[in-house]
Amino acid sequence: xxxxxxxxxxxxxxxxxxxxxxxxTGSYFVRPKEIVTxxxxxNRATLKMFERFKGELTMPHNNLNEHDCTACGICExxxxxxxxxxxxxxxxxxxxxxxxxDKYIYHLGMCTFCGLCVKxxxxxxxxxxxxxxxxxxxxxTLNKQLNKPGSVLKKEVKE
Ligand code: SF4
Ligand code: SF4
Numbered sequence: 001x002x003x004x005x006x007x008x009x010x011x012x013x014x015x016x017x018x019x020x021x022x023x024x025t026g027s028y029f030v031r032p033k034e035i036v037t038x039x040x041x042x043n044r045a046t047l048k049m050f051e052r053f054k055g056e057l058t059m060p061h062n063n064l065n066e067h068d069c070t071a072c073g074i075c076e077x078x079x080x081x082x083x084x085x086x087x088x089x090x091x092x093x094x095x096x097x098x099x100x101x102d103k104y105i106y107h108l109g110m111c112t113f114c115g116l117c118v119k120x121x122x123x124x125x126x127x128x129x130x131x132x133x134x135x136x137x138x139x140x141t142l143n144k145q146l147n148k149p150g151s152v153l154k155k156e157v158k159e
Contacts, residue, residue: 049130054113057084057106058129059146066154067147068125071101075117075126083110084117101147108134109142123157 040047049055061067071088085105090097118126126146136142 049132053130053132054115054128055131056108056129056134056144057111057117057126057146058131059104059126061148061151062154065148065151067101067151068123068154068157069101069104069147070123070125070153070157071099072122075121078116078120080114080116081110081112083107083112100153104146106144106146107142108144109139 038047059067059069071086073086073088076084076086083106085103085107086101087103087105088099089102091100092098093100113128115128118128134142
């Protein structure tokens, strides 16, 4: 392809991609009811993020203050930037010494929300919550303990 042909080929490709982009904008212009702009923060009370949204790592507990985390450390090993610290301890359960979770520390300020921890957890003990308002004056407030005080492992979860 000589430089003259290449010039016109690039020009037409550019115009084609411009028109493709404008088609999307134009379609919303003629259908204003479908505009999805959120009135944030006025709609804070009713705002619900979409299901896949990764707000922050959380550890669900049931109403008996039990969680599914066996303190295996797989999420900690898979986290690419050290945002998770599993602190375990040994408890005597049914006459046997067993490793249990003491503190699940999550450094939200370092998390890139890659999702590897959630994906690799064999017990589905952690999920991404919907919270996203993390602005703070103190970085230390971004270090969170995910297991609630006094919480224990669910009896039915295999270690
Ligand atoms: S989402 Fe990624 S970066 Fe954040 S804690 Fe999990 S593995 Fe680490
Ligand atoms: S959250 Fe899952 S992967 Fe991480 S320590 Fe607990 S059980 Fe293991």
